[in-house]
Amino acid sequence: xxxxxxxxxxxxxxxxxxxxxxxxxxxxxxxxxxxxxxxxxxxxxxxxxxxxxxxxxxxxxxxxxxxxxxxxxxxxxxxxxxxxxxxxxxxxxxxxxxxxxxxxxxxxxxxxxxxxxxxxxxxxxxxxxxxxxxxxxxxxxxxxxxxxxxxxxxxxxxxxxxxxxxxxxxxxxxxxxxxxxxxxxxxxxxxxxxxxxxxxxxxxxxxxxxxxxxxxxxxxxxxxxxxxxxxxxxxxxxxxxxxxxxxxxxxxxxxxxxxxxxxxxxxxxxxxxxxxxxxxxxxxxxxxxxxxxxxxxxxxxxxxxxxxxxxxxxxxxxxxxxxxxxxxxxxxxxxxxxxxxxxxxxx
Amino acid sequence: xxxxxxxxxxxxxxxxxxxxxxxxxxxxxxxxxxxxxxxxxxxxxxxxxxxxxxxxxxxxxxxxxxxxxxxxxxxxxxxxxxxxxxxxxxxxxxxxxxxxxxxxxxxxxxxxxxxxxxxxxxxxxxxxxxxxxxxxxxxxxxxxxxxxxxxxxxxxxxxxxxxxxxxxxxxxxxxxxxxxxxxxxxxxxxxxxxxxxxxxxxxxxxxxxxxxxxxxxxxxxxxxxxxxxxxxxxxxxxxxxxxxxxxxxxxxxxxxxxxxxxxxxxxxxxxxxxxxxxxxxxxxxxxxxxxxxxx
Ligand SMILES: Cc1cc2nc3c(=O)[nH]c(=O)nc-3n(C[C@H](O)[C@H](O)[C@H](O)COP(=O)(O)OP(=O)(O)OC[C@H]3O[C@@H](n4cnc5c(N)ncnc54)[C@H](O)[C@@H]3O)c2cc1C
Ligand code: SF4
Ligand code: FES
Numbered sequence: 001x002x003x004x005x006x007x008x009x010x011x012x013x014x015x016x017x018x019x020x021x022x023x024x025x026x027x028x029x030x031x032x033x034x035x036x037x038x039x040x041x042x043x044x045x046x047x048x049x050x051x052x053x054x055x056x057x058x059x060x061x062x063x064x065x066x067x068x069x070x071x072x073x074x075x076x077x078x079x080x081x082x083x084x085x086x087x088x089x090x091x092x093x094x095x096x097x098x099x100x101x102x103x104x105x106x107x108x109x110x111x112x113x114x115x116x117x118x119x120x121x122x123x124x125x126x127x128x129x130x131x132x133x134x135x136x137x138x139x140x141x142x143x144x145x146x147x148x149x150x151x152x153x154x155x156x157x158x159x160x161x162x163x164x165x166x167x168x169x170x171x172x173x174x175x176x177x178x179x180x181x182x183x184x185x186x187x188x189x190x191x192x193x194x195x196x197x198x199x200x201x202x203x204x205x206x207x208x209x210x211x212x213x214x215x216x217x218x219x220x221x222x223x224x225x226x227x228x229x230x231x232x233x234x235x236x237x238x239x240x241x242x243x244x245x246x247x248x249x250x251x252x253x254x255x256x257x258x259x260x261x262x263x264x265x266x267x268x269x270x271x272x273x274x275x276x277x278x279x280x281x282x283x284x285x286x287x288x289x290x291x292x293x294x295x296x297x298x299x300x301x302x303x304x305x306x307x308x309x310x311x312x313x314x315x316x317x318x319x320x321x322x323x324x325x326x327x328x329x330x331x332x333x334x335x336x337x338x339x340x341x342x343x344x345x346x347x
Numbered sequence: 348x349x350x351x352x353x354x355x356x357x358x359x360x361x362x363x364x365x366x367x368x369x370x371x372x373x374x375x376x377x378x379x380x381x382x383x384x385x386x387x388x389x390x391x392x393x394x395x396x397x398x399x400x401x402x403x404x405x406x407x408x409x410x411x412x413x414x415x416x417x418x419x420x421x422x423x424x425x426x427x428x429x430x431x432x433x434x435x436x437x438x439x440x441x442x443x444x445x446x447x448x449x450x451x452x453x454x455x456x457x458x459x460x461x462x463x464x465x466x467x468x469x470x471x472x473x474x475x476x477x478x479x480x481x482x483x484x485x486x487x488x489x490x491x492x493x494x495x496x497x498x499x500x501x502x503x504x505x506x507x508x509x510x511x512x513x514x515x516x517x518x519x520x521x522x523x524x525x526x527x528x529x530x531x532x533x534x535x536x537x538x539x540x541x542x543x544x545x546x547x548x549x550x551x552x553x554x555x556x557x558x559x560x561x562x563x564x565x566x567x568x569x570x571x572x573x574x575x576x577x578x579x580x581x582x583x584x585x586x587x588x589x590x591x592x593x594x595x596x597x598x599x600x601x602x603x604x605x606x607x608x609x610x611x612x613x614x615x616x617x618x619x620x621x622x623x624x625x626x627x628x629x630x631x632x633x634x635x636x637x638x639x640x641x642x
Binding site: 067068070072075076077078080082084108109111112113114115116117221224250251252253254255256257258264266268271273278279280281282283285287288293297300301304305308309 | 360361364407409433447610612620642
């Protein structure tokens with residue numbers, strides 16, 4: 001189902017969304033940045049502009065999350081209370097790269113021993129995508145086979161034209177939502193078929209570079225022993241910023257917190273494979289003791305290991321790793337080197 | 348458990364531990380204790396495979412992955428053997444009979460015991476590596492008529508660090524079973540083997556493996572070798588086995604990567620395309636050769 005939304009009906013449309021569930025969208029922060037946050041007033045929402053530095057991943061997989069609380073009894077046994085959250089939420093303004101990321105995260109956590117925390121939230125979330133017209137010079141979604149208008153993973157996809165917003169309803173969840181919102185939407189004529197392809201053409205022409213990784217998908221491990229890793233890891237300071245801002249990084253640490261002598265919780269937090277202690281064995285042996293091995297792990301996981309596991313690249317080309325790296329390690333430069341080594345071997 | 352609208356309860360949450368009471372605690376060495384726990388009825392494992400592990404926890408302290416030494420399918424008890432290495436394991440060491448342990452599991456693939464039927468089983472263990480292999484020993488004795496011979500090759504740093512000492516005396520007396528122990532350095536009062544456990548799989552060593560070298564017609568395809576110990580130890584065993592061209596699909600190794608969740612989600616144990624907690628911790632040598640050396 002495809003509809004049109006008049007430009008001057010946008011605010012009313014957003015207000016209707018806000019009535020249905022917690023609305024999360026890019027809003028301007030005090031620091032002048034845009035961030036995905038629960039919306040207080042729809043007037044704060046800024047849909048246009050570049051993709052926020054932090055992805056909306058945290059609304060499905062929060063940076064810190066309580067898994068259960070416990071109360072210790074005298075005999076040392078504990079009563080547990082699961083802390084699942086399933087309040088309905090709508091996330092609006094998600095670029096195709098982040099839609100892909102959420103689809104990946106959901107897929108990853110759906111494998112054997114399903115992660116009920118992420119999946120419960122996902123079930124109660126409606127994802128509204130936004131065709132991207134503002135790529136940054138760190139963006140490279142086309143290199144990993146994505147496009148700036150791809151709606152994979154969205155319940156509803158929106159795109160802005162000069163005279164209206166296109167609203168494409170893609171799933172049952174999306175349809176249920178739209179049906180609750182009366183009369184703001186109009187029918188979309190045949191000619192609107194051209195909207196997304198034309199945005200795609202326009203945006204793709206603005207993307208700095210395209211490295212064809214699809215042609216070497218599944219063979220990227222042949223760069224495992226290459227010397228390229230060291231040339232990057234020599235400057236890496238293992239701060240982990242790249243992984244914390246990555247919309248597909250799923251690793252976590254978990255620990256217990258005792259709030260009184262009897263009550264506490266078990267929680268998890270995002271963790272990073274760039275940290276030395278991440279893989280440290282109990283014996284003191286460390287299988288990824290060097291920064292070189294850890295940087296290679298981050299890159300190989302995105303382009304090779306997740307392909308082996310789920311058939312998917314777990315890099316969406318959003319460029320956040322490059323944007324956040326304090327020593328300017330550039331992912332496009334890394335994948336160019338990989339492609340060269342895989343295609344032609346080491347010089 | 349309390350239920351309300353905002354906090355639904357899921358019966359299928361793999362992160363929630365259940366609690367089992369400790370039936371028996373015993374000191375194995377100065378730093379290793381064993382714990383026998385009674386499983387509550389609703390937590391009997393549907394299936395237990397030797398080589399699998401549980402996540403053991405104490406609320407407020409944390410969790411640690413520990414291999415199962417034995418699951419008794421009649422009394423529904425689990426046996427763990429735990430070395431004191433850090434925060435969680437030290438706290439577990441303070442627990443006594445009647446106390447409770449949090450448990451999640453069983454996790455991991457375990458040894459493919461079905462494929463071992465009719466074959467000789469050689470176990471090679473370094474130190475605490477004997478723990479997961481004991482579950483194989485117990486399975487062997489419960490179903491001995493289905494297997495060939497059993498040989499246990501065990502290396503400890505010194506005679507004080509020999510675990511399952513009493514059990515090994517009993518195992519030795521059983522039919523079709525041999526048991527060889529070695530310690531790293533000579534010691535007063537020790538008249539057994541001295542040197543690393545890899546010697547026992549070296550043909551030129553006088554007291555080397557019976558099954559591998561002393562049988563009148565050793566048939567390699569009729570023997571499986573299970574190796575558990577630190578990476579330096581199993582690498583040297585694998586080197587020795589390659590000199591006798593032992594088939595790599597009949598050798599199994601248990602890996603001990605750092606683990607947090609045990610269910611393929613937290614990423615800590617990730618090694619190439621595998622999650623050691625879920626795709627392992629048991630890998631054949633053949634599989635290991637294709638895996639990135641990050642274990
Ligand atoms: C599959 C598997 C089976 C195991 N079976 C046994 C067993 O049967 N008996 C036994 O005594 N030990 C076993 N271990 C090792 C045991 O899990 C660690 O000794 C334990 O996690 C250390 O926890 P801690 O809190 O006491 O130590 P900590 O205070 O957390 O740390 C001590 C050291 O252990 C490392 N470490 C911390 N957490 C882990 C972790 N989750 N996994 C691995 N290393 C970690 C740390 O990097 C640190 O170097 C097993 C490990 C694995 C992966
Ligand atoms: S952000 Fe840059 S410096 Fe920090 S860990 Fe990542 S690559 Fe290394
Ligand atoms: S221990 Fe968490 S993924 Fe293996």
